[in-house]
Each structure stands twice: as structure tokens, then as C-alpha cells.
Amino acid sequence: MRVEQISVFLENKAGRLSEVTRILAEEGVNIRALSLADTSDFGILRLIVNDNDRAKEALKRHGFTVGKTDVVAVEVEDQPGGLHRILSVLHKANVNVEYMYAFVQQSGSNAVIIFRFDNLDEAVKVLKENGVKVIEGEKLYAM
Amino acid sequence: MIYNIEYETMPREALEAIQLRRLQSTVERVYATVPFYRRKLQEAGIAPADIRSLEDLRRLPFTTKQDLRDNYPFGMFAVPMDNVVRIHASSGTTGKPTVVGYTARDIGMWSELMARALSAGGASRGDIIHNAYGYGLFTGGLGVHYGAERLGASVIPISGGNTKRQIMIMKDFGPTILTCTPSYALHLAEVAVDMGLDFKDFRFRSGIFGAEPWSEQMRAEIERKLNLTAIDIYGLSEVIGPGVSIECLEAKKGLHVFEDHFIPEVIDPKTEEVLPYGVSGELVFTSITKEAFPILRYRTRDISSLNPEPCVCGRTHVRMHRISGRTDDMLIIRGVNVFPSQIESVLMETEGVEPHYQLVVDREDNLDILTVMVEIGEQAFSDEVRRLQDLEKKIAKNIKEYLGVSAKVKLVEPKSIARSEGKAIRVIDNRKY
Numbered sequence: 048m049r050v051e052q053i054s055v056f057l058e059n060k061a062g063r064l065s066e067v068t069r070i071l072a073e074e075g076v077n078i079r080a081l082s083l084a085d086t087s088d089f090g091i092l093r094l095i096v097n098d099n100d101r102a103k104e105a106l107k108r109h110g111f112t113v114g115k116t117d118v119v120a121v122e123v124e125d126q127p128g129g130l131h132r133i134l135s136v137l138h139k140a141n142v143n144v145e146y147m148y149a150f151v152q153q154s155g156s157n158a159v160i161i162f163r164f165d166n167l168d169e170a171v172k173v174l175k176e177n178g179v180k181v182i183e184g185e186k187l188y189a190m
Numbered sequence: 191m192i193y194n195i196e197y198e199t200m201p202r203e204a205l206e207a208i209q210l211r212r213l214q215s216t217v218e219r220v221y222a223t224v225p226f227y228r229r230k231l232q233e234a235g236i237a238p239a240d241i242r243s244l245e246d247l248r249r250l251p252f253t254t255k256q257d258l259r260d261n262y263p264f265g266m267f268a269v270p271m272d273n274v275v276r277i278h279a280s281s282g283t284t285g286k287p288t289v290v291g292y293t294a295r296d297i298g299m300w301s302e303l304m305a306r307a308l309s310a311g312g313a314s315r316g317d318i319i320h321n322a323y324g325y326g327l328f329t330g331g332l333g334v335h336y337g338a339e340r341l342g343a344s345v346i347p348i349s350g351g352n353t354k355r356q357i358m359i360m361k362d363f364g365p366t367i368l369t370c371t372p373s374y375a376l377h378l379a380e381v382a383v384d385m386g387l388d389f390k391d392f393r394f395r396s397g398i399f400g401a402e403p404w405s406e407q408m409r410a411e412i413e414r415k416l417n418l419t420a421i422d423i424y425g426l427s428e429v430i431g432p433g434v435s436i437e438c439l440e441a442k443k444g445l446h447v448f449e450d451h452f453i454p455e456v457i458d459p460k461t462e463e464v465l466p467y468g469v470s471g472e473l474v475f476t477s478i479t480k481e482a483f484p485i486l487r488y489r490t491r492d493i494s495s496l497n498p499e500p501c502v503c504g505r506t507h508v509r510m511h512r513i514s515g516r517t518d519d520m521l522i523i524r525g526v527n528v529f530p531s532q533i534e535s536v537l538m539e540t541e542g543v544e545p546h547y548q549l550v551v552d553r554e555d556n557l558d559i560l561t562v563m564v565e566i567g568e569q570a571f572s573d574e575v576r577r578l579q580d581l582e583k584k585i586a587k588n589i590k591e592y593l594g595v596s597a598k599v600k601l602v603e604p605k606s607i608a609r610s611e612g613k614a615i616r617v618i619d620n621r622k623y
């Protein structure tokens with residue numbers, strides 16, 4: 048039920064993001080989804096890629112600080128209220144969302160949203176009990 | 191191991207008798223041969239015959255770095271150039287270098303002191319010493335080299351730089367003792383990791399590190415990452431070079447000053463009063479055996495204190511506390527004295543933070559702004575912005591609590607802070623005066 052996400056520390060300096068994309072391109076790593084959180088000083092780039100180990104190893108070799116986190120990929124109906132239904136379910140169950148971002152590919156006619164939860168197991172349980180479709184990591188990397 | 195048992199464990203009374211005799215002869219000699227000292231002593235109304243006890247030392251005038259610059263290059267030499275066999279000079283980053291000379295006997299004495307120092311740090315005949323101090327005008331490289339040869343150890347004169355090659359040689363030659371600056375030791379550890387190598391597979395037992403101030407926490411870091419016992423060595427070219435004082439393996443608590451050759455004092459840098467044992471202030475040294483470049487009451491600008499308590503190792507020589515800062519490295523931030531080493535201590539106590547930092551001081555609207563740049567390691571990194579901001583706040587809070595000064599903390603990428611192969615650049619002061 049978990050999807051592996053890698054995160055990279057970036058200084059707010061020109062060219063750092065393109066350095067990451069250059070390294071991944073050279074390694075033949077495909078970026079499946081990404082989100083960039085930033086402050087005035089630094090940013091955290093979160094990535095879902097088709098080969099986590101290869102990406103992490105290459106970035107570390109080039110001196111980046113890299114972390115690994117488990118996130119959850121959720122299918123969301125691509126129509127008004129689709130995302131709202133999922134957030135209400137989580138809210139009612141008191142599950143906190145740390146952050147979320149959209150996946151590039153659709154799953155059939157549904158959109159895919161990546162969620163980072165404080166309590167991942169509890170969140171997955173609540174989602175499943177409410178009939179929300181959670182996508183497996185292997186399936187997602189190959190999408 | 192004690193290299194020279196007779197002198198290093200000499201009872202205090204006998205030691206002090208030797209010190210007085212040697213001090214008297216040094217004062218007589220510089221009075222006769224160095225115009226600078228003769229003038230200074232005359233101005234102070236002191237004749238060499240006035241030195242009747244060790245207490246009379248404090249009547250002598252101080253010598254400063256500026257005095258050495260004013261007499262650049264050879265004005266402070268006490269022997270004709272015929273008798274000088276070696277010349278060294280300080281780096282001169284803050285002006286003209288200061289130049290020092292050695293007679294053949296000075297070199298012999300220095301070699302003996304470095305043999306004592308290496309021995310106190312755990313080296314002996316069978317050891318291979320990887321000497322990564324710079325060879326050249328800087329006293330570090332050749333100082334260790336001559337000491338290693340005197341000791342009978344095998345020395346690898348690798349000097350500084352070309353780090354990858356150094357690590358290959360460590361792997362292939364199996365040196366057992368490492369000598370370099372503490373920041374270069376950490377740099378070596380980083381590069382070894384990058385090369386996929388582990389210091390645990392090397393044969394090092396001890397490392398003898400000096401030429402820049404470092405902290406107890408940095409020692410722990412080096413010992414962990416390089417898998418060796420880290421020993422602090424102290425020296426400066428104006429006094430002789432490395433080998434003025436050394437920690438002993440047995441106590442690792444304070445550096446024994448080779449008092450049969452140098453007399454240490456600690457003074458208040460402002461009032462110039464001599465401070466009692468245990469009180470921190472500026473270190474002052476008088477050489478009592480040197481021929482080419484004797485020096486009276488040299489103000490080192492290094493901050494330390496003296497501890498006369500007997501040591502478990504058996505040496506009777508007084509111990510100086512590891513250097514806690516420099517009177518000239520000291521930053522005054524909104525009226526508060528700040529030493530880079532204090533910031534380092536705070537960082538080392540913060541979990542997951544690497545001891546790589548740089549202090550940047552700016553002045554905005556007549557207010558000093560201190561920014562502490564800290565490299566973020568994998569341990570402290572998080573995918574959540576909030577956690578990293580909490581880390582920045584925590585460091586800032588600890589600095590405020592420990593030093594009483596507000597600082598902006600800025601996390602930066604690993605290895606983004608300039609490292610020289612020798613000394614780390616810790617402070618950038620952008621204020622205009």
C-alpha cells in the first residue's frame with residue numbers, strides 16, 4: 048500500500064533544481080511525479096521515480112542530501128467533489144494530511160493524488176474502509 | 191611513552207632552577223645581540239642582571255606580532271646568518287609573513303620536542319606516520335617530519351592536498367599515526383566515504399591534530415569517523431612550530447608545555463596582568479633555549495588557561511587547556527564576545543547536524559546580523575518543511591541560550607561551505623569599520 052518517495056534538500060540558489068534533473072536524466076531515471084516545497088532559504092524536492100535506489104544513489108554521489116519516505120497514492124474521481132469526498136473521510140477519522148500533490152498519469156478515468164500522512168497505516172485503513180482505491184507502489188512506478 | 195624521562199618528569203624545583211638559569215642567559219643574549227630587545231628593555235628600565243627569579247619574568251616587556259612585522263624579515267634574529275640553517279614563515283594572511291630562523295642546535299632541539307610530542311601521542315619506532323601537514327614555509331610539515339625521524343618512526347612526507355591520492359596511500363601503506371589539521375582529518379573522512387572506503391579498514395591508532403583551534407566535540411567526531419585516538423598538539427612558528435605542547439594519551443586532558451624550553455603565562459589581554467592558574471586569558475610564551483630566534487613574552491592571541499595539577503602520565507610539566515579561541519578570531523556581535531568554537535559546540539550538541547559551519551556577519555541599519563550556515567546531513571533531513579524549520583529554530587535557540595546572542599540559522603547543502611585543504615574558513619565578516 049506504500050509508495051516510496053525520495054526527497055532532496057535544495058538551497059535556494061540558481062541551477063540547483065536543474066542539477067537534480069540533469070543527474071536523473073543521465074542515470075536514465077524517469078520522474079513520475081514531483082512537488083517542490085520552498086521557504087525563503089531552502090526547498091525540499093519530493094519525487095516519485097521509476098527507480099528509487101538508482102536515483103538516490105546518484106544524487107548522493109553528487110553530494111545531495113537525500114531522504115526516503117513512504118507516501119500513499121490514491122485514486123480520485125475526476126469530477127467535481129472527487130477530492131472533497133476523500134478529504135472529508137480523512138477529516139472525520141481525524142487523519143492529518145502533511146502534504147499532497149498530483150500524479151502526472153491518470154488511472155483509467157481517475158486522477159491520482161499522492162498523500163503524505165503522519166500516520167500512514169491508520170490513513171490507509173480509513174481510506175479502504177470507505178471504499179477509496181489505493182494504488183500499489185509497483186503498479187504506480189510502471190504507470 | 192615518555193621520550194625524555196629525565197626532563198619530562200623532572201621535579202618542579204629542579205625544573206624551575208633550570209628555567210631560571212636558561213631565562214637569564216636568554217635575556218642576556220638578546221640584550222647583547224638584538225637591537226629591538228635592547229631598546230625595549232632599556233625603555234622598561236630593566237637590565238639583564240635584574241632577572242633574579244622566575245617572578246621577574248613579568249617585568250619584561252611583551253613582544254607582539256606587530257613587533258615581528260616591524261622587524262621583517264630578519265631583524266629579530268640573534269645570530270649571524272652564517273649560523274642560521276633554516277628559515278620558516280607564518281602564512282601572512284593578515285599582512286606580511288613573520289619570519290623565524292633556526293640554528294642547527296635549534297633544529298635538533300625542535301626535533302627532540304616533536305619526538306617527545308609524537309611519543310606522548312602514542313607513536314614509537316615501529317610506527318608509520320602519515321604526515322599531511324603542509325611542507326614548506328609553514329612549520330607543520332617539517333616539524334613533524336624531523337620529530338618522526340628522531341623518534342625512529344617511518345614517515346610518509348605526503349604534505350597537504352591531493353586528498354584522493356592520500357587515501358589510496360593510507361590504504362596501501364597502512365600508516366598507523368596520522369598528523370594533520372583537525373578540519374583536514376574530517377575532510378579525509380568525507381572523501382574516503384565518497385571513495386567507498388572505511389577508516390575502520392585502515393591501521394590508524396592515533397592522530398595528532400593541531401594548527402587550528404578545535405573542540406572536545408570535534409574530537410569525538412574525528413575519533414568516531416576515523417577510528418583512532420585523537421590527540422591535540424599545539425605550537426606556533428614564532429615560538430618554534432609544532433611541539434610547544436602536547437596532550438598525553440593517558441589523560442587527554444590539557445597539553446603539557448615543554449617547560450624546560452618554554453615558559454608559559456596567561457594574561458588578561460586588556461590589562462596585560464598575569465592571571466592565576468585556571469583562569470582563561472591570552473597565552474604568552476618565552477623561549478629559553480632558542481638561539482636564532484629567541485622570543486620574550488610573545489603574545490600568541492590564543493586563549494587558554496594553565497593547570498599545574500600533577501598528571502596521571504607522570505609528566506611534571508604544566509598543562510594548558512586546549513585553545514578555546516583567538517583574541518583576534520573573537521567576533522563582537524552587538525557587544526557580545528563570540529568565538530567560532532562556541533558555535534561549533536552548540537552544533538555538535540544538536541542531533542544530526544554536521545560540524546561544518548560558517549559564520550557570516552553583516553551590518554544592516556547599524557545592527558550586527560549573525561548568520562550561521564550549517565550543512566544539513568541525512569540524519570537531520572526531512573521531507574517536511576516544518577521539521578527543517580524547527581531544526582533551524584532549535585539551533586538558533588541553543589545559540590541564544592549558550593552565547594546570549596541572536597543568530598539567523600540557515601541550512602545549506604552538504605559540502606557547500608568552502609573548505610580549504612588545510613584550515614576551514616569559519617568566519618566571513620562583511621562589516622565595514
